[in-house]
Amino acid sequence: MIVDLRSDTVTKPTKGMLDAMFSTEVGDDVFGEDPAINALEAKAAAIFGKEAGIFCPSGTQTNQIAINILTHPQEEMICDVQAHVYKYEAGGPAFHSRISVRTVNGHLGRLSPQDVVDSINPENAHFTTTSLVSVENTSNRGGGSFYALSELQGIGKICAAHGLKYHLDGARIFNALAAGGYKALEVGKLFDTVSVCLSKGLGAPVGSVLLSTKENIKKAKKVRKVMGGGMRQAGFLAAAGIYALDHHIERLKDDHDRAKILETNLKKLPWIDSLLPVSTNIIIFKLHDSITAEEFLVKLSSKNIKAAQTAKQMVRFVTHLDFNDDMMEYTIATLNTLYA
Ligand SMILES: Cc1ncc(COP(=O)(O)O)c(C=O)c1O
Numbered sequence: 001m002i003v004d005l006r007s008d009t010v011t012k013p014t015k016g017m018l019d020a021m022f023s024t025e026v027g028d029d030v031f032g033e034d035p036a037i038n039a040l041e042a043k044a045a046a047i048f049g050k051e052a053g054i055f056c057p058s059g060t061q062t063n064q065i066a067i068n069i070l071t072h073p074q075e076e077m078i079c080d081v082q083a084h085v086y087k088y089e090a091g092g093p094a095f096h097s098r099i100s101v102r103t104v105n106g107h108l109g110r111l112s113p114q115d116v117v118d119s120i121n122p123e124n125a126h127f128t129t130t131s132l133v134s135v136e137n138t139s140n141r142g143g144g145s146f147y148a149l150s151e152l153q154g155i156g157k158i159c160a161a162h163g164l165k166y167h168l169d170g171a172r173i174f175n176a177l178a179a180g181g182y183k184a185l186e187v188g189k190l191f192d193t194v195s196v197c198l199s200k201g202l203g204a205p206v207g208s209v210l211l212s213t214k215e216n217i218k219k220a221k222k223v224r225k226v227m228g229g230g231m232r233q234a235g236f237l238a239a240a241g242i243y244a245l246d247h248h249i250e251r252l253k254d255d256h257d258r259a260k261i262l263e264t265n266l267k268k269l270p271w272i273d274s275l276l277p278v279s280t281n282i283i284i285f286k287l288h289d290s291i292t293a294e295e296f297l298v299k300l301s302s303k304n305i306k307a308a309q310t311a312k313q314m315v316r317f318v319t320h321l322d323f324n325d326d327m328m329e330y331t332i333a334t335l336n337t338l339y340a
Contacts, residue, residue, distance in 0.1 A: 003327045006308040008172075008255070008281060008320035011203045013240055020243040026235035029055070036235030040242050041209060044196060047245070048188030050211035054220045055238055059084075059171045061229050062195035062210035064092040067132065069212075069219040070165040070192055073098035075131040078119045078164075080106040082141035085134050085169055096227070100128050108276065109142025111135055113154035120162055133159055136169040137176045137187075141310070143275075144259070144282030144318075146176035149186055156190040166190065171197040171208075175280040178252045192216070201252050201281060202244035203321040206237045248321065255281040255319040258328050262317060265332045271339050273313070283317040284310060291339075303334045 004010045013021065027033035041053035056062045063085045067077060077093055079086050081103035085093065093099050104115045111133070121127035133155060138146045159166040168191045170176070177184060188194055194211040198204035210220055224230060231237075256279075263278040266285055275285040287296055293309040300307055308316045 001304060001327065001330055003305040003323065003331055005317040005319070005323065005331070006306050008200045008318045011321045013205050014203070014321075016247065017203070017240050017243045021236045021239045024235050024239035026233040028232050029234055030230045030232060034233065034235040034238065036238040036242065037231075040238040040245075043242060043245060044209040045211050047184045048194050048196070048211050049185045050188050050194065050213070052214045052217035053209045053211045054217050054224060055231075055234065055241070056208050056210060056224055056229050057206060057231065059169070059195055059197040059200075059208040060089045060092065061224065061227060062197075062208040063134075063167070063169050064089060064096050065220045065223045065227070066167045066193035066195060066210055066212075067093050067099070067134070068097045068223045069216055070132050070167060071097050071099045072131070074128055076100045076102050076121060076128040077132040077134055078102045078104060078111070078116055078130060079134040080104055080109050080111055080136065080139070080142075082106075082109045082139065083134060083136050083169065084140055084171065085136070085167075087141070096223075099132075102130070106142075108145035109136060109139025110145060110147055110151065111155060112151065113158045116155055116158045116164075120164070130162070130164060132165045132167060134167040134169060136171070138172045138179075138280050138282070140171070140282065141284075143277065143284040144172070144175065144280035145277070146180045146279060148180060149182040152187065152190055165192045167192060168194045170194050172200055172280065174249050175201050175252055175256070178249075179256060179280050198241040198244050201255060201320060202241075202248045204237070204240040204244040207234075207241050209241070251321070252281070255321075255323070258319045258323065258325075259283050259317075261328060262319070262331065265335065269335060269339075281319045283319075285315055287313045287315065289313070299338060300334070303338070305331055305334060
């Protein structure tokens with residue numbers, strides 16, 4: 001048995017998903033003629049109450065397109081210092097949009113309304129103009145932490161009061177909805193743009209959708225084109241996305257339950273120094289000073305378990321569609337004897 005806990009992006013399409021992919025009709029999406037892509041975009045937009053959507057190859061692309069259409073060069077975006085849009089998208093805001101980023105040391109990857117207020121530049125020729133706030137829900141580097149709806153609404157109010165645009169990196173938004181107990185429609189109406197990944201917890205092989213107004217999505221099509229993201233018969237991938245939205249949302253709570261069980265067991269191990277609170281499908285823990293993440297991962301992989309290093313002593317496990325109860329039992333048993 002191989003257990004892969006590195007990320008929820010490692011899942012392979014299920015039989016049902018493959019059947020949906022191979023039986024779909026496709027067309028040339030650059031001509032707007034792929035029925036599966038059109039259906040996916042309409043479906044995702046309806047779920048979040050947005051007017052339109054655009055299917056893209058990755059969450060990096062949907063995020064960076066959103067940043068591009070919501071800002072102008074010489075403006076500034078506010079986000080958490082750990083945010084994917086800032087830290088893991090290869091300098092996209094500077095490269096694609098010629099904006100600067102004001103990072104905030106938030107709490108578990110999340111901003112508060114006050115953080116946003118404190119980060120808005122005054123109107124003065126020395127400063128860039130603050131024009132965008134981006135939040136990540138759930139927060140990857142925050143250990144899968146999720147915003148309460150009231151926190152998202154609080155930041156939304158600040159954005160409205162200061163004329164700022166508001167973007168959601170919802171790579172794992174359905175995990176946040178499952179754990180937070182609020183609705184996609186309640187979230188969608190707060191934001192100018194919502195990026196949703198189909199290839200993380202939802203288990204599709206490729207793809208993200210960006211949701212917004214018709215006008216913004218028209219602009220987004222041009223930006224996707226200049227990034228080389230216009231795809232042709234990509235409806236095979238969109239069919240996987242539709243299948244994921246229909247079949248893989250309800251089950252996310254199973255991933256969360258397994259993550260909680262792993263957390264309970266990890267807490268008992270003397271060689272683990274600390275864990276971030278586990279609230280969805282991500283578990284981040286710090287090893288005892290005497291063990292580096294590198295040597296831990298080698299030891300673990302000798303037992304056929306893969307995990308990810310996030311810092312010198314920090315390790316991440318992510319539960320997902322291809323991580324089942326047998327794998328969980330095996331992982332717990334292996335961890336219990338790894339340093340015995
Ligand atoms: C929070 C978050 N946003 C965006 C992305 C980017 O997604 P992709 O890998 O599809 O570019 C990731 C990827 O892990 C992520 O965790």
